[in-house]
Amino acid sequence: MVCKLHKSLYGLKQASRQWHSKFSESLISIGFQHSKSDYSLFTRNTKEGFIALLVYVDDIIIGSSNIKAINQVKAYLHSQFRIKDLGTLKFFLGIEIARSTAGVHLCQRKYSLEILDSAGLLGCKPANTPIELNHKLSHSPSDLLKDPTSYRMLIGRLIYLTITRPDISYAVSILSQFMDRLSEIHMQAAHRVLRYVKGSIGQGILLPSQSDLHIKAYSDSDWAACPETRKSVTGFCVFLGNSLVSWKSKKQATISRSSAEAEYRALAQTSCELIWVISLLKDFGITHTKPAILYCDNQSALHITKNLVFHERTKHIELDCHFVREKVLAKVIHPVHISSKFQLADIFTKALGSAPFKFLLSKMGILNIYAHLEGESQS
Known part of the structure; x- marks a missing residue:
């Protein structure tokens, strides 16, 4: 005997897909367009004005x-589904949104406190760097943890925290490579990240209200950074005007024979991200x-x-990396040299001292608004 379902029930594997399909059809029927750059984004541009709708489940x-x-x-959505209007956006999926004349500040202060509480480190001594x-x-090979569950849960939470905390992206990327076989040293390193979070609990990204719409990016790599595989680390950050909108810290898939090759692979990955950001802007009606x-x-x-010129140093590099040249010739991307001192992507490729770390954070628009409020109240 088989029961045929006329509607997808909550909890089934097919339920989420059926819900998204139903919701998409409802929005498209009233003039919304499905973004091809981000499938969770819907946009509509009419005489009444532009409207964007972002969905997460x-x-x-x-x-x-x-x-x-x-x-x-x-x-319309209320007529089709049972919805609950929470008013002006202040909290979304653990992300806190604060508005002021300076701009919009995004942080995960409440989520950070929950991580510290579950790890029992609410009273720990803060650290200057992650x-x-x-x-x-x-x-x-020795001193392995018998139960790695707590470490894996902690790293998973820290990965989600990087949504508004680019400053811990490199540290979390390194620590996530030891999920399979970890020791007490790795747990201590993870706790150091929490100690850093404790000292900057309200830190997040400031999206300035006054800024142009010119896209710029910083690309960097640390050649042969991994002591085991000798693979390099790619790091980049993308800005829309003065607003940080995208970043990444990731170990490269292949070994590079020189630092120039590692940098070139990083440029290729950053170029992919730039093209995606440009296509996403088109969905908002902005032509770059x-x-x-x-x-x-x-x-x-x-x-x-x-x-x-095709020569010995580059003939072994994969063809997908060389599309950077095509985008440069098409004037989609304009590569520019910058001093290593002002290379903002440095924070995503290597561990830095306290002074250069804080300097790069200030240049990226990452700040703790709670610290500023405390300073104003004391003064």
Whole structure:
């Protein structure tokens, strides 16, 4: 005997897909377009104004310059589904949103406190940086933890915390490589990240209210950084004007024979991200006419992007990396040399001392608004 379902029940594997399909059809029927850059984004541009709708399962954000258009969409959604209007956006999936004349500040203060509480480190001594300078973390054959569950849960929570905390991205990327075989050293390193979070509990990203819409990115790599595989680390950050919108710290898939090659692979990954951001802006009705500026501190890598000569040093590099040249020739990307001192992506490729770490954070627009409020109240 088989029961045929006319509707997908909550809890089934097919339920989430059926819900998204139903929700998408409802929005498309009233003029919304499904973004091809981000499948959770829906946009509509009419005489009433532009409206964007972002979906995460059953949590929805609606944004528009016309409050009447927002109310119409909410009324329609309420007629199709049972929804709960939470008012002006202040809290979404653990992310706290604070508005002021300076701009919009995103942080995860409440979520950070929950992580510290579950780890029993609410009263710990704060650290200045998330990871030790010149660390040599690797798989240890001895002193293995018998129960790695707590470590894996902690790293999973820290990964989610990187949504608004780019400053811990490199440390979390390193620590996530030891999920299979970890020792007490790795747990101590993870606790150091929590100690750093304790000292900057309200730190997050400030999206300035006054800024242009020119895209720029910083790309960097640390050659042969992994002591076990000798693979390099790629780090990049993308800005829309003065607003940090995207970043990554990741170990490269292949071994590079030189620092220039490692930098060139980092440029290729950053270029992919730039093209995606440009296509996402089109969904918001913004045409990016100027070439996106791509900052790099390696002259050799920049020469490879512009020099079309096929020679010994580059013939073994995969063809997918060479599309950077195509984008440079098409004037989609404009590579520019920058001094290593002002290379903001440095924070995503290696452990830094306290002074350069804080300097780069200030340049990236990462700040703790709670610390500023405390300073004002004391003064």
